[in-house]
Every structure is written in C-alpha cells, then in structure tokens.
Amino acid sequence: VPEVISTKHEVLRTVERLVQPTTILASTTSGISPSIIAQCLDIPERFIVTHYAQPAHLIEIVEVVLGEETSEQTAQAVEKLLSRTGKLPLRIGDVPGFLFARLQYAILRELIDLVDHGIVTAAACDELMKRGYAGRLTAMGPFEHVDLIGTDFAARLANTIWPSLSDRTSIIGSSLERLVAKGNLGVKSGQGYHDWQADPQGQQLTERRDEAVAYHLRRSASPSTSQHAATATSDGGTAVAPADASGFIPDA
Numbered sequence: 001v002p003e004v005i006s007t008k009h010e011v012l013r014t015v016e017r018l019v020q021p022t023t024i025l026a027s028t029t030s031g032i033s034p035s036i037i038a039q040c041l042d043i044p045e046r047f048i049v050t051h052y053a054q055p056a057h058l059i060e061i062v063e064v065v066l067g068e069e070t071s072e073q074t075a076q077a078v079e080k081l082l083s084r085t086g087k088l089p090l091r092i093g094d095v096p097g098f099l100f101a102r103l104q105y106a107i108l109r110e111l112i113d114l115v116d117h118g119i120v121t122a123a124a125c126d127e128l129m130k131r132g133y134a135g136r137l138t139a140m141g142p143f144e145h146v147d148l149i150g151t152d153f154a155a156r157l158a159n160t161i162w163p164s165l166s167d168r169t170s171i172i173g174s175s176l177e178r179l180v181a182k183g184n185l186g187v188k189s190g191q192g193y194h195d196w197q198a199d200p201q202g203q204q205l206t207e208r209r210d211e212a213v214a215y216h217l218r219r220s221a222s223p224s225t226s227q228h229a230a231t232a233t234s235d236g237g238t239a240v241a242p243a244d245a246s247g248f249i250p251d252a
Contacts, residue, residue: 005032009040016041024074026050031097034067044069048078053100055206058213060088063098113166115193116175122193130212138216 001011008027015025025047027037038044049065062082066075079089092098097105111125136145146154171177179185179192186192187202199205 001027003029003032005036008032008037012037012047013040016043022046024048024077026078028052030101033094033096034065034070035094038067038069045071046074048074049098050078050082051098051100055210055213058210058217060086061100062087062089063092063100064089065092065094065098067094109168110166112174112176113168134212134216138220 001008008029012025012027019025021043023046025041027034027047027049028051029037029049030051032049034047034049037049038047041047044067047067048070049063049067051063051065053059053061053063064075064079064082075091079091082089090099095102107129111120111122114120115122115125140148168174171180175193183189184191187196187199187205190196190200196202196205
C-alpha cells in the first residue's frame with residue numbers, strides 16, 4: 001500500500017469489516033501520523049504503525065508508533081510479537097517522520113543546503129557518510145558520543161555550529177526541487193544527484209547497501225552484545241529490557 005492516505009483508508013476500512021473486533025490492525029509508513037490513518041476506523045484503539053527500516057530483512061529496529069487512541073494493550077501485544085520474531089521494537093512518539101526518517105531528513109536538509117551553497121559536492125557528502133559516520137555509528141550512538149567527548153565540549157561545539165545550520169522549512173529554491181522539476185528522479189529515471197545510467201534499476205546500489213549492513217551486523221554481533229527492547233518512559237528517558245541467551249527479548 002503506497003504512502004497515500006486515501007489508499008490506506010480504503011484498504012483499512014475494507015480489512016476492518018472482514019476481521020474480528022479484537023484483531024490488531026497495523027500499517028507501515030515512513031511518516032504519516034497513525035492518528036490520521038486511524039480516523040477511518042470504527043475501533044481506532046486497535047490500530048498502530050509499525051515502521052520497518054530498510055533493508056527490513058537485515059535491520060532489527062522496528063519503530064512502533066501509537067496514535068492518539070491506540071490502546072496500551074495493542075502496543076504491548078505488537079511489541080511482544082515483534083520481539084518473538086527477532087525484531088527490536090522501539091516505541092516512538094507520533095511526530096512527522098517518527099525517528100528514523102526524521103533524523104535522516106534532518107541530515108539531508110543540512111547536506112542539501114551545503115551542496116546548494118557550493119561548500120561540498122553530493123559525492124563528497126556520500127563518501128563522508130559511508131566512510132566516516134557509518135563505521136562510528138555502528139558502535140556508538142550520538143548521545144554515547146556526547147558522553148564520551150564530554151557534555152561540556154559538546155555544548156561549546158553546539159553553540160558554535162547550531163547558529164549556522166540550515167533553517168529551511170521547505171524544498172522551494174533547493175536543488176532537490178530543481179531535480180524533481182526536471183524529471184531527474186534518481187535511480188528510477190537514471191539521473192538524480194548522481195548518474196544511474198550504469199545501474200538503471202538500482203540493483204547494484206541495493207546489493208552494496210545490503211552487503212554493508214550485513215557486514216556491520218556481523219561485526220557487532222558478539223557474546224557480550226545483547227539485544228534490547230527500548231521504550232520511552234514518562235520522564236523522557238528509555239527503559240531497556242535485555243535479551244535472553246536465545247536472542248529473544250523476554251516478555252514484559
């Protein structure tokens with residue numbers, strides 16, 4: 001089902017008529033609010049969003065996003081099911097883009113701004129992410145990095161950098177808007193920020209992505225590495241449950 005709210009509504013209304021009232025309904029989306037999706041349902045309490053990061057067959061994380069009327073019973077049942085299938089459920093608040101896409105597009109906004117101002121090329125940005133951040137982020141998250149370098153040092157650096165970050169609130173006037181207007185839609189058209197004539201279906205790019213993800217997952221897997229189920233707590237922190245020896249996360 002594509003990222004079109006009317007299509008999701010049509011499908012979910014049809015499914016709701018065919019299942020039992022206690023059946024949980026879930027949809028995957030990169031950023032459409034579950035509260036908006038659930039507006040078409042007679043029982044919105046049983047609806048929830050489960051967003052799988054790509055490549056979904058390799059990445060453990062699944063964002064679990066509750067709508068305004070999603071019940072806690074629904075959320076816990078979905079988290080338990082995901083855990084039993086080897087996934088890592090991460091409960092996220094209902095905000096545009098959730099967490100995965102929101103972070104990705106915060107980075108993309110800044111990089112597009114730098115490219116548009118001639119400070120760096122798109123190719124250089126891609127190399128920095130692949131050969132720089134990628135390796136570090138497999139072992140250390142952003143907040144772990146802040147704690148490692150010291151919150152005082154991070155605060156000084158933030159005060160220096162944050163004022164100059166992009167505050168763009170739309171794509172108007174950006175290179176992204178110009179590419180779309182020209183019909184340069186990336187892999188599917190053969191041209192985007194890069195030339196994809198040699199890989200018209202993106203198969204080589206997809207294979208390279210999957211191989212890299214699998215490699216980093218193998219490297220990070222060790223007896224001392226445990227899986228965790230994480231969920232936001234009332235104080236804004238994160239509650240974490242360790243996995244058992246089989247790799248499954250124990251029931252809450």
